[in-house]
Every structure is written in structure tokens, then in C-alpha cells.
Amino acid sequence: MFKNEANQVRAGWLIFLAFVAMFITQQIFALPGGVLLALVDFPFQDGSFDMDINAAFARHPWIFLLTQGGGTVGGMLATVLVWKFVNKGTLPELGFRGSLKDLWFGLFLGAASIVVIFFILLATGNVKMLNTFGSPEFTVYTLSYLLLFILVGFFEEMFFRGYVMSTMQRRGNPKWLIYVISAVIFSLVHGTNPNVSVLGLVNIALVGILFAYMFDATNSLWLPIGYHITWNYFQGNVFGFAVSGTTPYGIYNVSVENGNSLMTGGAFGLEGGLLATLLIVLGFFATRLYVKMKAE
Template identity: 70%
Template sequence: MFKNQSGQVRAGWLILLTFIAMLIVQQLFSLPGILLLMFTEAPFSEGFSYLDMQTAFDSHPWISLLMQGGGTVGGIVITFLLWRFINKGSMKELGFRGSLKDLWFGLFLGALSIIFIFIVLMATGNVTLLNSLSNPHFSIFTITFLVLFILVGIFEEMFFRGYVMSTMASRGNKKWVIYVASALIFSIAHGANPNVSLLGLMNIALVGLLFAYMFDATKSLWLPIGYHITWNYFQGNIFGFAVSGTAPNGIYSVELAEGHDWLTGGAFGLEGGILATMLILVGFIATKLYSKSKNQKNTGSL
């Protein structure tokens, strides 16, 4: 039950152990930010139980970063420790290898995807820009969320792709099983997000497959990390859409047309719309062309 025919602990048990440990450690690393928020806000409220957390975060962006970023750092730390001492693997084996060109291409592709969706929604009247493109509203959130989304991109790819896929591969699982398992775990982990929708969870599973393909095609985490960072950041902190249900703080503010959530994603963000589905599919093609070009250059240089 716990071990396979080779005497190895089954991948599912290792992944479950790491996932549970990750949740616990994330809470511990978030605790300083939570306590600081309590001490800062509680004296001015009727009671901490009535505290509007989102309003508190908006009032204290650095405390928000300490809490959310701290939890993300905790996830990175525990994933690395369990990979190093339980799986007995190196950082290279986890996926931190290859050229940083992969990172730059991922950053470009993620940003371009969100920009394209934004342009289509604007052109079709499904989104109204509340401040002009020539009048961006920069704030402290422009910095804090950049740091946060960099950490989130590293952590989530490190765990959902690097740890999950590499652990399953080391146990001889078939490639399609590894892809599907990674994507489903990724989607399920977002299931408790605010304003979640069925299409949103389907798109998160689909982008999980894309990230798995990026990791597999390049043998590196850099491409999915880059895409993940700019997909989130451009969605929430450039154009002002919700990010997987969480409130945006963009340099631009947008108003969504009512009744078209299937297209705009509604309160869940662009991931809840059909345009995201299309751009994620385009991502598979772009990744294939990129990895093919990269392989041809490497072959030509030998």
C-alpha cells in the first residue's frame, strides 16, 4: 500500500506528505504578518473578529506582503527541504537548470497573453477602462505585488511541477498520468479561492497542463515560472482584473460588462473566461515552436 514493487514509497504518499507539511509551514511563516496586522488594527476596531481583512490589507500593503509573501517563502523552504532530505534530490533535479532564456520567454509569453485578452475585451466593449492608458496609477501595491507574484511563481512551479512531476517520474508513472495529476492537484488547490467558477477551475487545470508541458519540453522550471509571474502580475497589477478570485490593485482600473462572465471571467478574473482558454491553448503552440527552435540551435552548435 505504501511502497511500490521496487520498495520505494509511492509518489502519492510523498506528495500528500509534502502538501500537508506545506500547508502547515505556510501558516507558521504567515504568523508574523498576522500578528502584526492584529496589533496594528485590533485597537481601532470593535474586535478582531469583525476586522475586514481585505480592508486591513489595503491599508497595510507591507504587512500584507509579510503575511502572504511569508507563507509563500515557507512553501518554498519546506518543498526544498523535503525534496532534499526525503527524496534525496538536488535543485537541478527539481528543475532549476537550463538557460535563463527560458525565463525571459516565459515572462514575455505570459505578459503578451494577458495584453491580448485585454485588447480583445476592450475592442468588443466587454471592458471599460476607468483611467486612460496615459494616466496609470502607480502605488506601493505595484511593488509589493511584484515581489509577491515572483515568489508565487517560483513556489507554485517548484511544488506543482518540480516536486509533483519529478516525484511521480522517479516512480515510473506514465507521462500522461504525471501531466494530469499535476494539473488536477493545481486546480484543486485553487478550489477554495474567492468567487471560484467551474470554468475558472477548468482553465486552471488547463494552464496546469501547459505548465507541465513547458517543464517537460524544456526540462526546466524557468519557462513556466516566467509565464506564471507575468500572467498573474499583468492581470492583477497592470490591468486591474481579479487574479483567481483575489482583489486586484492595478495601475489601471477596469469595469466589466454585466452578463458576460463567460468571456471576461467576472469576479474570478480572466482565468474564468473563454478567452483565457484560447490563449492557454495558444501557449502550447508557442512552447512547441520555442522548444523546437531551441533544440535546433543546440543541435547546430554541436
């Protein structure tokens, strides 16, 4: 049950151990931000002791960054420690190898994908801009969420691609199973997000497979990390769409109320729409072309 035919601990147990360690460490590292929020925002909501945590964080974006960013750093640390001391692996073996050109291409591809989706939605009348291109609204969230999404991009790729896929590969699992398991776990973790939808979870699983393909095709985490960062940031903090159901704070603000939710993703954000499905699929072709060009 616990070991395979080679007397090795099965990959599933190692992934479960890493997940538990990651979760616990995240809570510990997020705790200082939570305590600070309670200190600076007490009593809550103008005298009411019924705390709306999201509203409280909205009043204190840097404390939100300290809390969420701290938890993310904790998750990264746990992933590295389990990989090093339990899996006996190194950072290059986890996926931090190869050319930084992969990172730059990933940053470009993630941003370009969201830009294409946005302009299709705008041209078809599925979104309405609430401020003009000439009147961007820069706020503290513009910087704080950039820092947060950089951390999230690193952490989620380190764990869901680097740790999960490498652990399964070391145990001799077939490639198709490695892709599917890493993507399904990635999608299920997002299942508790606000305004979650079936298509949203399907798209998150699909982009998880894309990230797995990027990792496998380049033998490096840099490409999926770059794509992940700008995919999130351009959704929420450039164009003002929800990111996997979370509240957006965009430079530009849009309304999707009169749009087709199958196209816009509705309250879950672009990841809940069919255009995201299309651009994710195109991401496979773009990655294949990029890898082929690199090899020439």
C-alpha cells in the first residue's frame, strides 16, 4: 500500500505529505498578516464585530499582501524542504534549470493570451469598459498584486508541476498519468474559490495540462512560471476581470453584466469562459512552435 515493487514510497504518499506540509506552513506564514489585520482594523466595519475578511483586506492591501504573500512564501519553502530532505532532490531537479529566455516567452505568451481574449470580448460587445484607455486607474493594488502574482506563479508551478510531476516521474509513472494527475490536483485546489463554475474548473485543469506540457517540453519551470504570472496579472490587474473568482483591481475596469457568461466567464472571470479554452489550446501550438524554433 505504501511502497511500490521497488520498495520505494509511492508517489501519491509523497505528494500527500508535501501537500500537508505546504498547507500547514502556509497557515503559519500567513498568521502575522492576520494578526496585524486584527490589530489595525478592530473593531471591524465601523463598530461591528462581525468581520467581513474580504472587506477588511480591501481596506489594507499591503496587509493582504503580507498575509497572502506570506502564505505563498511558506508554501514555496515547504515545497523546497520536502523536495530536498524527503525526495533528496536539488533545485535544478525540481525544475529551476534551462534558459531564462523561457521565462520571457512565458511572460509574453500569458499576457498576449489575455489581451486577445479581452479585445475579442470588447469587439463583440460582451464587455463594456468603465474607463477609457487614456484614463488608466493606477492604485496600490497595481503594485501589490504584481508582487503577489509573481509569488503565486513561482509557488504553484514549483508545487503542481515541479514537485508533483517530478515525484511521479521518479516513480516511473507514464507521462499521460503525470499530466492528468498534476492538472486534476491543480483544478481541485481551485474548487473552493468564489463563484466557481464547472467550465472554470475544466479550464483550470486544461491550463494545468498546458503548464505540464510547457514544463515537459522545455525541461524547465521558467516557461510555465512566466505564463502563469502574466495570465493572472493581466486578467485581474490590467483589464479588471475576476481571477478564478477573486476580486479584481484593474488599471482598466470592465462590466460583464450584459455579456454572454459562456464567453466572459461571468463572476469567475475569464477562466470560466470558452475564449479561455480556445487560447489555452492555442498555447499548446505556441509552445510547440517555440520549442521547435529553439532546437533549430
